[in-house]
Amino acid sequence: MSTMLMPMLTAPVIELRALAPVLIIFAAACLGVLVDALMLGRWRSWRDEVQIGIVLGSTIAALAYVVLNARLGLSGPLAMGSIMLDGPTAVAWGALLVFGALASLVFRESRVAGGVVVFASSASSVPGGQDEADADRVRLQQTEVFPLVLFSLTGMMVFAAANDLLTLFVGLEVFSLPLYLLCGMARRRRLLSQEASLKYFLLGALSSAFFLFGVALIYAFAGSFTYADIATAVATSPYGRGLLFTGIALLSVGLLFKVGVVPFHNWTPDVYVGAPTPVTGFMAICTKLAAVLATLRVFYVALGAERWSWQPLFAALAVATMIVGAVAGLTQRDVKRMLAYSSIAHAGFLLTAVVGANQDGVGRTPSSVASILFYLVAYGFATIGAFGLVTMVRNAAGEDNSFAAWSGLARKNPWVAGLMSLFLLSFAGIPLTAGFIGKWTVFASAWRGGFGWLVVVAVLVSLVAAYFYLRLIVVMFSGEPAAESYVGEASGWTWVPVIIGAAATVFLGILPDAALTLTSSLGTFLR
Numbered sequence: 208m209s210t211m212l213m214p215m216l217t218a219p220v221i222e223l224r225a226l227a228p229v230l231i232i233f234a235a236a237c238l239g240v241l242v243d244a245l246m247l248g249r250w251r252s253w254r255d256e257v258q259i260g261i262v263l264g265s266t267i268a269a270l271a272y273v274v275l276n277a278r279l280g281l282s283g284p285l286a287m288g289s290i291m292l293d294g295p296t297a298v299a300w301g302a303l304l305v306f307g308a309l310a311s312l313v314f315r316e317s318r319v320a321g322g323v324v325v326f327a328s329s330a331s332s333v334p335g336g337q338d339e340a341d342a343d344r345v346r347l348q349q350t351e352v353f354p355l356v357l358f359s360l361t362g363m364m365v366f367a368a369a370n371d372l373l374t375l376f377v378g379l380e381v382f383s384l385p386l387y388l389l390c391g392m393a394r395r396r397r398l399l400s401q402e403a404s405l406k407y408f409l410l411g412a413l414s415s416a417f418f419l420f421g422v423a424l425i426y427a428f429a430g431s432f433t434y435a436d437i438a439t440a441v442a443t444s445p446y447g448r449g450l451l452f453t454g455i456a457l458l459s460v461g462l463l464f465k466v467g468v469v470p471f472h473n474w475t476p477d478v479y480v481g482a483p484t485p486v487t488g489f490m491a492i493c494t495k496l497a498a499v500l501a502t503l504r505v506f507y508v509a510l511g512a513e514r515w516s517w518q519p520l521f522a523a524l525a526v527a528t529m530i531v532g533a534v535a536g537l538t539q540r541d542v543k544r545m546l547a548y549s550s551i552a553h554a555g556f557l558l559t560a561v562v563g564a565n566q567d568g569v570g571r572t573p574s575s576v577a578s579i580l581f582y583l584v585a586y587g588f589a590t591i592g593a594f595g596l597v598t599m600v601r602n603a604a605g606e607d608n609s610f611a612a613w614s615g616l617a618r619k620n621p622w623v624a625g626l627m628s629l630f631l632l633s634f635a636g637i638p639l640t641a642g643f644i645g646k647w648t649v650f651a652s653a654w655r656g657g658f659g660w661l662v663v664v665a666v667l668v669s670l671v672a673a674y675f676y677l678r679l680i681v682v683m684f685s686g687e688p689a690a691e692s693y694v695g696e697a698s699g700w701t702w703v704p705v706i707i708g709a710a711a712t713v714f715l716g717i718l719p720d721a722a723l724t725l726t727s728s729l730g731t732f733l734r
Contacts, residue, residue, distance in 0.1 A: 222285045225276055225292055228269035228300050233361045235265030239354030258353040259315045259700075265357065266308040273301045282733060284370055288433060291370035291504070294729030298580045299367040299500045302587060303493055307360045309591045309704035310489035313598060314352055316701045325483050325598070325606070326352055327394045352389060356489065359385040363497035367504075371432040372422045372458075375501060379418065379461070382497065383411050386490060390482040395605040403481025410474045411464070418461020424454030434509035435734045442512040455510060455517060462505065465498035467554045469528040476535075479547035484606060487543060488594030491550055492587040499557055499583060503576060506561070508732050522562045522661055529555030529665060533672040542597055542608045545675060546590075549634055552672050553586060559665050560649035563656025575656065577730030578648035581723055585633070585641035585715050592708025593630040596623055601695045613679065615688030623694050624683040626709050631680055633712045635673040641715035648723070 223230065239261050242254060277297045285292050316325070329349055332338040362382025369375035391404030426432055428450040429440035441451065464471040479487045506517060532552025539545040560582070563575045600612055600623070617624035633642035646669065650662045715722055 219287055221287075224272075225281050225285050226290065227272040227276075228304070229290075229361060229364050231265050231269040231272065232304075232357050232364065235261050236354045236357035236361060239357060240351070243350045243354065254350045255315060258350045259311065262311045262353050262357060263308055266304045266311075266360075270301060270304045273297055273304065277729075284733075289371055289374040290365070290368050291434075291733055292368065293733040294731055295500060295503070295576055295580065296368040298584075298726060298729050299496060300364050302496055302580075302584055303360060303363050303367070306492050306496070306587050306591055307356060307489070309707060310485060310493070311353065311356055312700045312704050313485040313488060313591075313595050314356065316485070316598065316698060325394055325485065326392045327397060352392065352486075355385040355389055358382075359389075359489075360493070363493055367497045367500040369501065369504070370434055372425065372434075372437075373432050375505070376415075376419060376422060378497075378501075379415065379465070382494070383415070383465075386486075386494070387411065389486045389489075390478055392486075393481070393483040396481070399481045400483065401481075403478045406481075407474055407478045414461045414464035414471065417457045421454045421457030421459070421461065424450050425458065428454060434504070437509040438512060438734065441510060448516075451513065452516065455513070458505070459517075459520075462498060462502045463524070465494055466502060466557070467495065467528075467551050468524050468558065469531045469551065469555075472528070472531065472551050472554075475551055476544050476547040479550070480541065480543050480608075484543065484594055484598045488591055488597075491546070491594065492583075492590045495550070495554065495557075496583045496587065499561075499579060503561060503579065504732060507576070508734055518562055521558055522658060525555045525558035525562060525661060526664055527555075528552070528558060529668040533668045533675075536672060536675045539675065540610045542600075542610065542613060542679065544608075545679070546593065546597075549672070549676075550590075552668065553634070555668070556646060556649055556665055557582060559653040559658070559661050562658050562661060563653040574727065574730050575652045576732065577723070577726040578645075578652040580726040580730060581715075581719070582645035582649050584722065584726075585645040585712070588708040588711035588715070589630040589633040589640075589642060590708075592705045592712070593627065593634075595701050595705040595708070596627045596630070598701060599623055599694050599697050600692060602692045607692050610679065610682055612689050612692035614682050614686030616683040616694070618688050620694040626705060627683065628680045629709055629712060631676040633716070635676040636669055637673075639713075639716045641712045641719070644716060644719045644723075 239258055242257050242261065276292070282292050282294075284290070290296075314326075329338065359382045362378050362380070362385075364378075366375060366378030366382055369378050387404055387408040390407050391401040393400035422432070425437060428444070428446070429437040431437060431440070460471060464474075467475045479491070482490070506514075510517065529552055532548050532550070532555060536545055536548035536552065539548060557579055560575045560579045597608065598606060600616065601607055602612060616627075629640070633640035636642045636646040646665075650665055653659075653665070654662050
């Protein structure tokens with residue numbers, strides 16, 4: 208019997224060169240765990256330098272492989288069809304690596320609270336307990352945050368490039384679990400941080416359950432997990448659509464939860480506020496980028512033939528998301544919470560292009576995929592920079608995110624106020640910033656897709672959202688300076704991503720042609 212089975216067994220084919228970006232990041236994450244565990248005694252003080260060296264070295268090496276593979280024209284299904292390497296995958300991997308590396312620099316900042324970083328010395332210690340006090344006294348700082356970031360990046364890269372529903376679920380869980388831990392590791396306001404972590408975990412687990420149930424129903428309809436097979440079944444199956452429609456609805460819950468779309472957005476403000484600010488900055492762009500790319504691939508490649516069913520649903524969700532994000536943002540008096548609702552509004556703007564559902568650009572108007580890729584890159588640089596600046600405004604107890612603390616900031620540090628204004632103007636979509644070009648591309652894509660009414664709504668909501676961005680600018684430049692707040696000294700670890708974010712925001716706003724051409728040339732999904 209065993210002899211009869213032997214010919215059926217085939218060794219898996221793994222394209223190591225094409226998959227090198229993912230494998231490098233995963234190997235670096237494992238190495239980071241060993242560094243944190245083994246560098247003890249007199250070597251302990253060097254762990255931070257070694258960890259950030261591993262992060263930067265691995266992301267640079269992985270990015271080099273992404274560029275090299277793109278130049279060599281490597282594409283197609285990898286790892287026995289579970290991963291698809293195409294243009295959107297290359298852009299997503301490159302952007303995730305760049306934003307992950309920039310966010311990690313803010314993680315490394317050590318000039319907060321007298322030289323102690325913003326993360327808890329030991330995540331397992333009870334807040335306010337003796338173990339935590341002893342660790343703070345001797346400046347013991349575990350560095351597991353760096354390998355956790357790399358593990359999360361690994362999952363995000365798999366999630367954005369998954370070519371079947373099971374790989375998609377594995378990627379979702381691999382990048383989500385490290386984020387649940389990172390959200391609960393703030394040194395200050397530990398209980399609020401752990402509450403944010405618990406909320407994110409519980410709601411994330413619930414959304415994953417919906418997602419997995421949707422996967423099961425779509426498999427029952429199509430008889431396969433692979434996107435190409437699902438697309439064939441959707442286009443040709445003569446059977447009823449009940450299983451398919453229910454599966455799409457449940458699958459959408461898991462995907463749109465990560466994007467932060469209404470009504471699956473309630474976790475966003477609480478988690479953004481409770482998590483350490485460097486983690487918030489990392490999540491705000493990298494999670495959204497991976498989730499949006501995964502959503503695009505599922506609905507354009509696997510479910511493209513059923514677009515007439517999901518387009519109206521996504522259009523309604525886009526309107527609700529934009530309105531909730533903009534209106535709720537008007538009432539906020541906390542900078543991080545305001546940026547959380549800004550993120551929700553931007554999720555709605557991204558959905559306008561998803562609804563357009565066109566993969567062919569015309570003239571200077573890019574396709575839906577290309578416009579979304581550009582928008583995510585433009586939004587990402589401004590997000591990384593903005594959250595880097597948020598870490599600098601402090602009071603005697605630590606970071607202060609209230610509007611009162613930001614009042615009159617321009618008189619204390621005009622550079623911080625000016626750069627934050629630049630990022631806020633980009634979020635608002637003001638001309639000569641990357642945000643303006645990004646909004647133009649996604650709105651043009653939705654218009655070409657026959658959703659002109661949705662573009663009108665998006666433009667009106669953009670005008671409303673601009674108010675709360677401009678309000679913070681007015682507070683910084685014309686408010687009375689708060690005596691108890693100050694701009695803390697920050698090292699190059701934080702200033703580097705801020706300056707790169709500002710430069711990219713201006714460059715992509717004034718000279719976007721090269722980036723638009725690149726995203727347009729890489730904006731087609733393979734099947």
